[in-house]
Amino acid sequence: xxxxxxxxxxxxxxxxxxxxxxxxxxxxxxxxxxxxxxxxxxxxxxxxxxxxxxxxxxxxxxxxxxxxxxxxxxxxxxxxxxxxxxxxxxxxxxxxxxxxxxxxxxxxxxxxxxxxxxxxxxxxxxxxxxxxxxxxxxxxxxxxxxxxxxxxxxxxxxxxxxxxxxxxxxxxxxxxxxxxxxxxxxxxxxxxxxxxxxxxxxxxxxxxxxxxxxxxxxxxxxxxxxxxxxxxxxxxxxxxxxxxxxxxxxxxxxxxxxxxxxxxxxxxxxxxxxxxxxxxxxxxxxxxxxxxxxxxxxxxxxxxxxxxxxxxxxxxxxxxxxxxxxxxxxxxxxxxxxxxxxxxxxxxxxxxxxxxxxxxxxxxxxxxxxxxxxxxxxxxxxxxxxxxxxxxxxxxxxx
Numbered sequence: 001x002x003x004x005x006x007x008x009x010x011x012x013x014x015x016x017x018x019x020x021x022x023x024x025x026x027x028x029x030x031x032x033x034x035x036x037x038x039x040x041x042x043x044x045x046x047x048x049x050x051x052x053x054x055x056x057x058x059x060x061x062x063x064x065x066x067x068x069x070x071x072x073x074x075x076x077x078x079x080x081x082x083x084x085x086x087x088x089x090x091x092x093x094x095x096x097x098x099x100x101x102x103x104x105x106x107x108x109x110x111x112x113x114x115x116x117x118x119x120x121x122x123x124x125x126x127x128x129x130x131x132x133x134x135x136x137x138x139x140x141x142x143x144x145x146x147x148x149x150x151x152x153x154x155x156x157x158x159x160x161x162x163x164x165x166x167x168x169x170x171x172x173x174x175x176x177x178x179x180x181x182x183x184x185x186x187x188x189x190x191x192x193x194x195x196x197x198x199x200x201x202x203x204x205x206x207x208x209x210x211x212x213x214x215x216x217x218x219x220x221x222x223x224x225x226x227x228x229x230x231x232x233x234x235x236x237x238x239x240x241x242x243x244x245x246x247x248x249x250x251x252x253x254x255x256x257x258x259x260x261x262x263x264x265x266x267x268x269x270x271x272x273x274x275x276x277x278x279x280x281x282x283x284x285x286x287x288x289x290x291x292x293x294x295x296x297x298x299x300x301x302x303x304x305x306x307x308x309x310x311x312x313x314x315x316x317x318x319x320x321x322x323x324x325x326x327x328x329x330x331x332x333x334x335x336x337x338x339x340x341x342x343x344x345x346x347x348x349x350x351x352x353x354x355x356x357x358x359x360x361x362x363x364x365x366x367x368x369x370x371x372x373x374x375x376x377x378x379x380x381x382x383x384x385x386x387x388x389x390x391x392x393x394x395x396x397x398x399x
Contacts (some may be wrong), residue, residue: 006014030274033060051092055084058105086123098125106133118140118148126152128160129349132240136289154281160248160377161280168252168381175385176258190215227311227388229253230258234318235265237290241350242317244284245377249349251280253384262305267291269322296324299332310340313387317346320361320372329361334368342387345372349380351353371395 020040029042030052044052061168085105089098102124104135105111115121115137129295134141141149147169195215202211231253233239233246252261255275262274265287276282295318306312316338322329345365347357354374363371373395375383386393 014046030055042054042327047092048227050088054085054088054092054101058101058108086120090125092375095125098107098126099129103129104279108249112137116145118145121145121148121152121251124152126156128156128241131156131244131284132289135240135243135284135287136237138285139288150281150285153284155250156244157280157284160245164248164377164381165252165255168249168384169256169384171381172253172256172259172388175388176384183275193294206269226258226260227313228306229264230263230264230305230314230383232298232302232314232316233287234293234295234316235262235267235287235289235291235300236293236319236321238355239317239348240289241348241352242348243287243289245349245380246317247280247283247287249377249380250283251277254278262302264298264302266294268297270294270301271324272296272301278393292323293318294324295322296326296329299329299336303336306336306339306341309336312340312349313342313344313384315344315346315384315387317348317349317379320345320358320365320371321357322358322361330364330368333370342390343370344383344387345370346375346391347372349377350374351376 015219024040026044026048029044030048033052033056086102089101089304093101106115112133112358115124115133131153134153138149157285171379177232198214199210199212202213203209231246231250233243233328235243250261253259253261254263261277262272263277265273265281266290268291271286273283273286278288295316299314299316302314306314333343345362347354347362356374365372375396379394379396382394
């Protein structure tokens, strides 16, 4: 009877239903902002009111439509008020939400200049997007801020290395071992799957066995010729997150003795940052986000550095908006592939999917056998492993 009564009471609008309805109204009130037309009739108190104030400072519109810097009235354009607001949102919201709100504050309220102050940098929640913003401000950054900025960037880079390095090394070490197969392997180096497949014609039915006339084995990466990887990174402003991730992966690849890694960044000029790969923070501060794009010039430089085409993987990371000579760019890609280079075209290397990109150039690359697709950092090791082993790339569905 007790169970039946409780169920009936809830279904009929008892205390449990009332609590659920009240929670829905509270959430809608926080979403809508409490303006005269929000329709909730809900009043916030305590921490809810403080959360609402932090949201209104960034997203509130007042009684009339506003845009751009007009919206900054609730937040203020001074370092003290912004610092207080940053402290508030870190108190009331989880880290992932804080990062989104910081990004929106920079984009919507034009707070980039405040990041040039050391006190502000110390208060923000660091992430890949903040690093991209700092790199775009690098040339305008006063000396008093640069040390703090490097500390912020280093923290993000170290976190990314912890997340990505172990899996990347493990995946690529396996690919390197498999790509160095030998035909006279030691017993413990035999690749049994490939050996059986190669000797099926020597099956003896009466003995129910295969005579392995030809053994196929894994070579040892340390004894085989090194692979060469060239990371060619577009440093236009839209590629900021990709530049950060590519720099981290470049440092990880450079730490592997079986891979010779070269890292090249470009806009309308080309800069080789290979000698800085031991410290990805130095690499990042060697970039200059923004400017035009000359993919053809960058590929011409990369092509000039290739000495063993059949042992080389070139990874172009770009949205493919070419400001250089389009036909020459495509001819270079075709020539590299014809010489045996494994060519990989990534529209982005980030967690956000494909950016806006030049679809005509992407289609032209695909026609050359080099499909262009966006790649997440978690998928990148698998893409590189496939390129090293010269097998089809694991292109995400819908790419």
